[in-house]
Amino acid sequence: MSIADFSGRVRPDACPGALQVHEAADGPLARVRLPGGAVSAAQLRELAACATDLGSGVIELTSRANVQVRGLRSATAFAERMAFVGLLPSAAHERVRNIVASPLSGRGPAGLLDTQPLVEALDQALCACLRLAGLPGRFLLALDDGSGDVVGLGADVTFVGGTGRLLLAGRDSGLSLRGEAAVSYMIAAAEAFLDERESASALDTEVRQESASVRDGEAQRDRTAWRIGELEDGAARIAARLGGVAVDSPPFAPETRGAGLTEQRDGRVALEAVVPLGRLTAAQARAIAAAAESGVAVRLTPWRTVVLLDLPPSHADHVARALDAAGLVTDPASPWVGVTACTGRPGCAKALADVREDARRWVADRDGPTAMPVHWAGCERRCGLPRGPVIQMVATADGYVAATDGHVTTTD
Structure with a gap:
């Protein structure tokens, strides 16, 4: 995948994946997408093993709740092991499975929607559409459970539970959807973005040809975009394609997450732990995996924290002590928060x-x-x-x- 830069040369989409690695100063870097930040205990253990066997020994958390491993000695072996544990379901789509979701998934006091089923359905629909493998690696989809915690991340397409609103690059599309319709509309919005992107790119090529006498660097801005917000009037045109009318939305303040316990509406609790500087050691990943047994779910967050869901209250303090002992931070008063x-x-x-x-x-x-x-x-x-x-x-x-x-x- 590539776009043209200002001078007409071809510039590749450099976002790394598990197959297309980035050559960093400390060696090849691979990024693994985790839609909704969901990861199982078995997958965490395999990531820890790969970081130790093939990489620098740490797992980095990204601002989209994905993970990456640096200093890989064999990118091929890493990709094979990720595929084996289900973290590489589509080679064609592996860099575009960018889906963030509310980590508490409707369990918290302000949550109105269990987002995880929608995350799974959206990921499956994305991978089933061959054309969407051509999305830029920066294109972002978001599912908010109604608490407003991921709305402020500025995703290209956001569905907000409770209100049912569909946002395009932060603008209200004018559409109010039921949860079961959200996936099809989000996929349609992604396809409409590709249509708009291709049209803008073709127009930009015409502008360059007509402006051949203009010096390089003074040519018109490259109209081919990575995100909906980079397309001129893109949100309005995509909303119209979907049957809506885009309007400016009130600004959403980005969420700042920290550490500690949250009481779930079902009486169980969620435990959030800060990962200092977003770097998990293999031992810390294994400690999280050990806590994620017996029905406890793990969610990585865009704030580079880890959330354990559905903990029995009687067990939460024990889990917190185990994570603290591993070097993670569960105390909301810690200076590591933020x-x-x-x-x-x-x-x-x-x-x-x-x-x-x-x-x-x-x-x-x-x-x-x-x-x-x-x-x-x-x-x-x-x-x-x-x-x-x-x-x-x-x-x-x-x-x-x-x-x-x-x-x-x-x-x-």
Whole structure:
């Protein structure tokens, strides 16, 4: 898959997957999509084994609740092992299975919809449509259980439980759907995006041909887009294709998740644990897997935390102590809450500092969480920056500069 850049050259979609790896400074990096952040105990154990046997020994959590393994010694062996445990159901679609969902899946106090059945149906429908294998690796689908926790992530297509609203790049499509219709409309919206993208690309080619005398760099903006929001009037046109009328929606504040227990409506509890700097060791992954037996479900979140669902209240404290002992954080008053970082040195060639080590030292000097999330970035690209108000510690040649402008350059 490729798009044309401003000069007419071909630029590939560089989003990594389990088959198309990224050549990072510390070796090949593979990313595995986990629709809805759902992962089984067996899959966690295999990820831990692969990270140890084939990679750097850690599993990184991404801002779309996916996972990645760095420093792979055999990308082929890694992909084969992921397929064996069901984490690679479609080779053609493996980089476009980008589906986020409310981690509590309707169980929390504000939840109105069990999103997991819709996640599974949406993933199956996506993989069944050959054309949708051509979606960009950044295209994002979201299912909100009505609590509003993933609406603020700015997905290309979002279904909101309770209200039944369908959002396109954050704009209300004017459509109100029943849950069973959500999947078909989300798939139709993704196909409509491809139609619009192809039309815009063809128009841009005509503009370039008519403007051959214009110097490179002054040509018209490339109209081929990665996201619905990058298409001029894309949300309005796609809404019209679906039978709606797009209108501006009230802004949604991105959710900031932390740690601790949440009482479910059925009397059981959910336990959320912060993964420091979004990096799970193999031992930590195995500790989560051990806790995920006997009907306990695991959800990774876009906030780089792990949620264990359906815990008996009498067992929750024991699980929390086991995760804490493994180096995860279940205390909502911990200074690790809200702290994130990019890869930094030595994994990224563009980084100007070992931001993870600097972040660890900074956390060690604090007694509790800050009022605003803090993101440590190795350069001005600020990769992995969370949405919403964030204190940004940006590395420069002369040390760190703090910023709070909310600028987002990358989402995964």
